[in-house]
Amino acid sequence: MxxxxxxxxxxxxxxxxxxxxxxxxxxxxxxxxxxxxxxxxxxxxxxxxxxxxxxxxxxxxxxxxxxxxxxxxxxxxxxxxxxxxxxxxxxxxRAAAQLEGSKGFTKDLCARFDIPTAAYGRFNNAPKAKAYARSVGAPIVIKADGLAAGKGVTVAMTMSEALDAIDACFEGAFGAAGAEVVVEAFLEGEEASFFCLCDGKTALPFGTAQDHKRVGDGDVGPNTGGMGAYSPAPVMTQEVIDTVMSQIVRPTLSGMAQMGMPFTGVLFVGLMMTAEGPQLIEYNTRFGDPECQVLMMRLKDDLLVLLNAAVDGQLAHMSTRWRDEAALTVVLAAIGYPDAPEKGTVISGVDAAEDGRDDAIVFHAGTKLTEDGALVAAGGRVLSVTALGKDVTAAQANAYALADAIDWPGGFCRRDIGWRAVEREAVL
Known part of the structure; x- marks a missing residue:
């Protein structure tokens, strides 16, 4: 092919x-x-x-x-x-991709088909959005409705922060994506990501992951597109997966079909594990980044066979097999990310760091080659250093060993990717 x-x-x-x-x-x-x-x-x-x-x-x-x-x-x-x-x-x-392209569309879908998610309101002007936010109180979540490269969501711990976030959306901080705003109740719990391949009728579970969106160690600082991830997600037990499939994924797939926009592709289910059970935070309509990197490291099956089955409506006849090992990826980002990443800085030692290793790989993101063949940073998130290990603790050690072998003074990374799983493993 x-x-x-x-x-x-x-x-x-x-x-x-x-x-x-x-x-x-x-x-x-x-x-x-x-x-x-x-x-x-x-x-x-x-x-x-x-x-x-x-x-x-x-x-x-x-x-x-x-x-x-x-x-x-x-x-x-x-x-x-x-x-x-x-x-x-x-x-x-295009119609089915509204699940990611419009957060308001997804929230309305949840309301129509009784899919568990946070209470919300949709607004096309700041005064009404602020009035709703005040009626709910902080903490509260403010989301630009459209695509904002992972940066259109503010988890506001104070009302002042919430009001500022609403103003930022309507004042153009996220361009057309902020022309409408979704204001959501704050959900307490642990986040996790679940993936399914879909062919319009059937959803085939396709792995779990947890990522780290904040730029700094300890999950502090501004949100980014993702500073690292690991798979599988310990919080996503088989019981939780079964619940998510029955209460969230299958109702979404059948609802989309009922509305005349059957969903084919990969459905990325962003979840919050609350005391009341898993609730939908958001949908993405593509593989996550950096979640895709850890999923591909663990997948034992032929990806092309699976994608063909999705396109041809044959997922009901398919299954997936996964490596027992955990996978963890650490994002190396350019200094200044996410606000003003420095571009053009030289990166050395990537090939040498990978040499002879079959349990780790460096995936390129924002890189380019100069005319004289030097590898340089050309974006914010530049490399995804990804490794396997018998558990998340071992995968973390392997990934950081590989990351530390790369010579890039113009880059940085978080040093605590996988910390939740590592803490869990330490007490087992």
Missing amino acids: NVLLIGSGGREHALAWKLAASPLLTKLYAAPGNPGIAQEAECVELDVSDHAAVVTFAKEKAIDLVVVGPEAPLVAGIADDLNAAGIRVFGPS
């Missing part, structure tokens, strides 16, 4: 690495890719926002499957345009 992978981050490098291992694969292309992805695929200069250009390329190269990594092209309808041209694509339609 000829496959085109859309995207350029650590998630896409992990997907490329896993797809490249498939015996079904004939040729893998990536648009636009990155230097790490270029080790697995032929990277092509293709404007993925130009859907007509993507369709033309797919036809010219006889692409059998397009795999869409990031959320923005899905929300913009790239799957619809590829399907209309007769090109198979893994990823939801």
Whole structure:
């Protein structure tokens, strides 16, 4: 099969690495890719926002499957345009991608189909949003309705912080994403992520993870796109998974079908483990980043076979197998991230650090090669250092050993990724 992978981050490098291992694969292309992805695929200069250009390329190269990594092209309808041209694509339609593209859409879906989630209100102006927030009281959660690259959510511990967050949305801090705001009740508990492959009718469980969104050790500082993750998530027992499938995932899948927008692709279920049971925080309609990196490290099956089954409506006949080991990824970010990351700083020693290791890999995210072949930072989150271990404690040690072998004075990382699981393992 000829496959085109859309995207350029650590998630896409992990997907490329896993797809490249498939015996079904004939040729893998990536648009636009990155230097790490270029080790697995032929990277092509293709404007993925130009859907007509993507369709033309797919036809010219006889692409059998397009795999869409990031959320923005899905929300913009790239799957619809590829399907209309007769090109198979893994990823939801524009309508179905509203599950990520509009937080208000998802909250209304939950209300309609009795899916457990926090109480909320939707607002298109600041005075009404502030009045609702005051009526609920702090702590409270303020969310820009649209896509904001993981930065449109404020967990406000004081009313002053909540009001400032509402103002920021309506004053353009998140562009069009903040034209509408969702104000949610604060949920107390532990967060976890659950993934399912979906074919419109069937949802196939596809692993669990926990990530660290705050920039600093101890989960302090501003939210980021994710500073690290580990899998499996200890809090996601089989009993919890069964509850999430019956109360959240299956009602969502059937509800979307009822509304004429069946969901095909990967459903990323963001959960809060509360005293009343798991509740939905949000949906994403693509693999998480950096959660994808740990999932791909643990997946024993052929990813391409599974993605084909999702596209062809055959997931009811599929199952998944996972390595017993835990996987943990540490994000190396450019100094200044998430506000103003420094770009162009030189990174050395990545290949040497990986050499001879089959239990660890460095996935590239925001990197590029200079004309003289130097690897430099080209984004905020730059590398995802990912390793296996017999448990999270061992995987953590392996990942940090690999991260510390990389020479990059212009980067930093959190030193406590996986701390919840490590604390649990210490008392066992």
